[in-house]
Amino acid sequence: MLWAIAAGAALCVALACCLSYGWFAAALARYRRVYTDEAGMRLSEVFLFVDARQLWTANVLLCVTCAGLLYAVAGSLVLAAAGGVAPIRATHLLIAHLRRRRHARFDAQLPDTLLALAAGLRAGASVPGALRHVVDHSAPPLAQEFGLMLREQRLGLSFDAALGNLQARLPSEATGLLASALRIAAHSGGNLAETLDRIAALLRSRQQLRDRVLTLTAQGRLQAWVVGLLAPGMVAILAYLDPVSMQPLWRTTPGLSVLALLVALEVVGVWWIRRIVDIDI
Numbered sequence: 177m178l179w180a181i182a183a184g185a186a187l188c189v190a191l192a193c194c195l196s197y198g199w200f201a202a203a204l205a206r207y208r209r210v211y212t213d214e215a216g217m218r219l220s221e222v223f224l225f226v227d228a229r230q231l232w233t234a235n236v237l238l239c240v241t242c243a244g245l246l247y248a249v250a251g252s253l254v255l256a257a258a259g260g261v262a263p264i265r266a267t268h269l270l271i272a273h274l275r276r277r278r279h280a281r282f283d284a285q286l287p288d289t290l291l292a293l294a295a296g297l298r299a300g301a302s303v304p305g306a307l308r309h310v311v312d313h314s315a316p317p318l319a320q321e322f323g324l325m326l327r328e329q330r331l332g333l334s335f336d337a338a339l340g341n342l343q344a345r346l347p348s349e350a351t352g353l354l355a356s357a358l359r360i361a362a363h364s365g366g367n368l369a370e371t372l373d374r375i376a377a378l379l380r381s382r383q384q385l386r387d388r389v390l391t392l393t394a395q396g397r398l399q400a401w402v403v404g405l406l407a408p409g410m411v412a413i414l415a416y417l418d419p420v421s422m423q424p425l426w427r428t429t430p431g432l433s434v435l436a437l438l439v440a441l442e443v444v445g446v447w448w449i450r451r452i453v454d455i456d457i
Contacts, residue, residue, distance in 0.1 A: 285318040290376035294369040396453035404446040
C-alpha cells in the first residue's frame with residue numbers, strides 16, 4: 177500500500193512538472209514574440225535596423241550572467257533569481273534612451289532647418305522642393321525623418337498623412353508647431369516663410385531656456401546619482417572587506433527583507449529627486 181501511495185505521488189509530481197513545463201514554454205514563446213515585435217518596432221523608429229532576435233538572445237544572456245554572478249558572490253538562490261529578472265527590460269530601456277537622444281537632436285536641429293526652409297521659400301521654391309534641399313544638406317536624424325516624409329509622398333501618401341506620420345514618430349511640441357504651420361499654409365495659404373521664422377525664433381529661445389535650466393539643476397541630478405549609488409557601493413565594499421559578517425544579509429530571511437527594503441527606498445528616493453529637478457519647459 178505504501179509503495180502504491182509513493183508511486184501515485186511521484187506520478188502526480190511528474191504530471192505537474194510536465195504541465196508546468198508546457199505552460200512555461202508557451203508563456204516564454206508568447207513573451208519572446210511580443211518582445212521581438214515591440215523591440216523591432218522601436219528600433220525602426222530610431223532607424224536602427226538590428227535583428228530583434230539578436231536583442232532577445234543578448235537579453236537572455238545578460239539575465240543568465242547577472243543571475244550567475246549574484247549566485248557566485250552571495251550564494252543565494254533568491255538573490256540570483258532577482259538579479260536574473262532585473263535586467264529583463266534592459267534593451268527596451270536602452271532603446272528608449274536612444275529614442276530620447278534622437279528626439280533631442282531633432283529638436284536642436286529644427287530651428288536652423290526652419291530658417292533654411294523659410295529662405296528657400298523666399299527664393300521661390302515650393303514646399304517639397306525646399307524640403308528636398310533641406311534633406312540633402314542636413315544631418316541625421318532630421319534628414320532621415322524629412323526624407324522619409326518625402327518618400328511617403330512619392331509613394332502616393334497625402335501631405336497631411338505624411339505630416340501626421342512625422343508627428344507620430346516625433347511627438348514633440350516643436351514637431352506639432354511645424355506640422356500645424358505646413359497644414360495651414362497648404363490649405364489656407366499665407367506667408368509661410370514668416371511663420372517659420374517665428375517658430376524658429378520661439379524654438380531657439382526655448383532651447384536656450386532649457387539649457388539654462390539643465391545647468392542650474394545639474395547639482396540636483398548629480399545628487400540623485402550619488403544617493404542612488406551610495407548604499408550599493410557601501411554594501412559592495414563591506415562585502416569585500418568582511419564577507420563573513422555580510423553573509424546573513426543575503427543568506428537569511430531578515431537580511432533579504434532588508435535588501436528588498438533598501439532597493440525600494442533607493443528607487444523611490446532617486447525617482448523623487450529626479451522629479452524635483454525635472455522641470456518641464
